[in-house]
Amino acid sequence: MIDGFIKVAAATPKIKVADCEYNADRILELIHQAEENQVKVVVLPELCITGYTCGELFLQDTLLASALQQLERIIKETSDMEVLVTLGVPVCRNGKLLNTAAVIHKGKLLGLVPKRNLPNYSEFYEARYFMPGPETVEYISVFGQKVPLGTKLLFSCSNLPALTIGVEICEDLWVPMPPSVGHTMAGATLILNPSASDETTGKDIYRRDLIKMQSAKLVCGYIYADSGEGESTTDLVFAGHNLIAENGLLLKESKRFQNEFICSELDVQKLTNERRRMTTFSFSGAESYEFVNFSYGFTEPTETKLTRFIDKAPFVPGRKEERDRRCEEIINIQAYGLKKRLEHTGLKCAVIAISGGLDSTLALLVTCKAFDLLKLDRKGIVTVTMPCFGTTDRTYRNALSLAEQLGTDIKEIPIKDAVLLHFRDIGHDKDVHDITYENSQARERTQIIMDLSNKYNGLVIGTGDMSELALGWATYNGDHMSMYGVNASVPKTLVRYLVSYFAETTEDEKLRSVLLDVLDTPVSPELLPPVEGEIVQKTEDIVGPYELHDFYMYYILRFGFTPTKIYRLAVTAFDGMYDKDTILKWLKTFYRRFFSQQFKRSCLPDGPKVGSVAVSPRGDLRMPSDASAALWLNELNKIQG
Known part of the structure; x- marks a missing residue:
């Protein structure tokens, strides 16, 4: 479980109603499948030993005795297995019947968690047979041992401290205050839900959204195992809709009506890191819970093979519909941020340096949208192209064409002579193409647009993106400086999609052609x-x-992952694109530059935050400019060794 990954599963057995021995056989088959796949936590449906749809048969001693007999058999036959199993079984307490989830590990019944909220409306009539389970934990005798029973019961892993498990059953999730709220506030990072949710039209959408949202609200993992084929179809049909979610992200979902076994890897370390970051996630009420300890049979952490999808572009949605929605949203955030700044200053002019590259193109498109929102003439946008030693015909033509198609005021100011004069003033050889040669051009351009902003009473619009800022790939007091940086929290991978979105949605064919080039x-x-x-x-x-x-920036800033974990994720995400040595080389480069260039980010101009990651010193990244990268680089050097 290196890096906090733990393999989990949800499984639906094909049962026969009231045939407990047959059902136990099918349950054991799935548990064996989980063990063979190195799953550490598997969840099976509500009342799966008997079947959820037994009706009046729940009042028969024969059924209840058989259920307990088969539960004991399952416990004994899994005594040499590592997987922690949770499954539904009816249990009598003080002459009353409880709908419980049995938690089993290494031949021991760790505890029984009863259902708290019994649906007794529409097609449901559980209160006819069952009583709500007690919150306060008490001990009852089961198979000759004292077993804790109660809804306030958590299971804590001794050799994986980030893993604490809570259980709620089906309807418990659907009520206004689910037990999982208390579980997570008391420390649970993983919620298990053995369920029997019948299928009606559209219910799967609600169920999926509910589970995703609950895992997001509670910053937890959530495993939902649903009853499926085999339950009585007298009045209902169950589809075996199993789901595994993590902090709002759906990791795995079964096909309905298939009785599938699904598994994925939960990142419990990521969950604890996120809770640590969120100061509003409060821990309380643990004193009212009973904690049951268990441990897995390893002395050293083991590596969980990753099968879950690792997105190589975490800032960019994969589906086009979602990507287009995100692009429109981000462009609006950028444009409305600039609109407010122009309104506040009373300025009706913006000055922007355009190069024919991606960043300045996006900044200009956003500026045009802000002017349109303010109903200002786009001629108030002074677009300045400043060719020099490195300017190519292609970017030069694109810069001019872009400014023309957008209807802005175009100014061309060649800076070659000014830079050569500056070289003479400071005694620099023009044939030495070093950093002085490069940065002198960047600073000359910034001086020009700053002075033009004074001349025209305008606002200088920054074009640099967040990726450049993270790497420090900006000339200090050159392109690093502006009066409002509209791209300041937009990563480079997203800049491309934003410009592409403009190209796809514009009706101006000439503008589209320029944007595509x-x-x-x-x-x-x-x-x-x-x-x-x-x-x-x-x-x-x-x-x-x-x-x-x-990719590196996302996992460093968003979750605070270790270098070795980020390297591992990158190797998985970019498999077939970059080899391990290349990934390691550029990861080291990122850490070196990220630490050494913080001084540039410490004095950033204002700019709108658009996503969950940003580098503004006034917002997300309060970092000393002289912090050492040694710890992080030393960890990466061990990988190379």
Whole structure:
């Protein structure tokens, strides 16, 4: 369970109503399947030993005795297994019948968690047979041993401290205050739900959303195992709709009407990290709970093979519909942020340097939208192209065409002579293409747009994106500086999709053509002279692929993962695209640059936050500029060794 990953499963046996021995056989088959797949937690449905649809048969001693007999058999036959099993069984207490979940591990009944909320409306009539379970934990005799029973019962793993398990049963989730709320506030990171939820039209959508939302609200893992084929169809049909969710993310879902066994890996470390970050996630009420300890049979943490999907582009939704919705939302956040700043300052002019590259293109498109919202003439947008040593014909033409198609005020100010004069003033050889050669151009451009903003009473719009800021790939007091940075929390991988979204949605064919060519242009600061008219200074050849850096940035800033865990996730996500040495090389580069370049982020201009990750010193990233990266790099050096 290295890195906090634990393999979990939800399974639906095909049962025969009231045939407990047959049902136990099918349950054992699924438990064996879980053990063979190295699953550590498996959940089976509500009352699966008897069947949920037994009706009046629940009042028969023969059925109840058989259920307990088969439960004892399951416990004994799984005594040498690592997997923790949760399944539904009816249990008598003080002459009353309880609908319980039995939690079993290594041949021991760890506890019985009764259902608290019994539905007795529409097609449900559980209160006819069962009593609500007590909250307060008490001990009852089962198979000659004292077993804890109660809804306030949690199961804590001794050798995986991040794993604490709570249980609620079916309807418990659907009420206004589910038991899982108390479970998680008392420390549970994983909620198990043995369920028998019949299928009606559209109910699967509600059920799926409910489970995803509950896991998100409670920052927990959630395993839901549903009854399926084999239950009585006298009045109802059960579809075996099993789900595994983690903090709002659906990791795995079964096909309905299939009685499937599904498994995935939960990241309990991620859940505890997220709770630590969220100061509003409060822990309380643990003193009213009984904690039952259990442990897995390993002395050293083992590695869980990852089968869950690791998105190589965590900032970009995979589905086009969701991606388009996200793009529209982000563009609105950027534009409305700028709109407010222009309204507050009373300015009707914006000044923006355009290069024909992705970032300045997005910034200009956003600025145009802000002006449209304010009903301002786009001629108030002063677009400035400033060709110099590295400018290519392609980017030069695209910059001019873009400004023209958008109806802005275009200014072309070549800076070659000014930069050469500056070289002479500071005694720099123009044939030495070092960082002085490059940054002098960037700072000259910034000086020009700042002075133009004074001349036209305008606001300088920043174009740099969050990926560049994370890497420090910006000239201090050059392109690093502006009066409002609309792209400041937009990662490079998302910039491309935002520009693509504009291209897809515009009705202007000429504008679309320019945008598509911008998208096809290599990312470059164009500060070194081209060779035969082609860009030679490609950013990703120098600092590494942005898709890797954005992946690293997401897991470092969003979840605080260790370097080794991020490396492991990257190896999985980018399998077949980058080899391990390449991933490790650029991960080291990211950490080195991220720490050493914090001073640039410490004095960032204002700009709107658009997602869950941002680097503003006034918002998400309060980090000392002189912090050492040694701990993180040392951990990565051990991987290489």
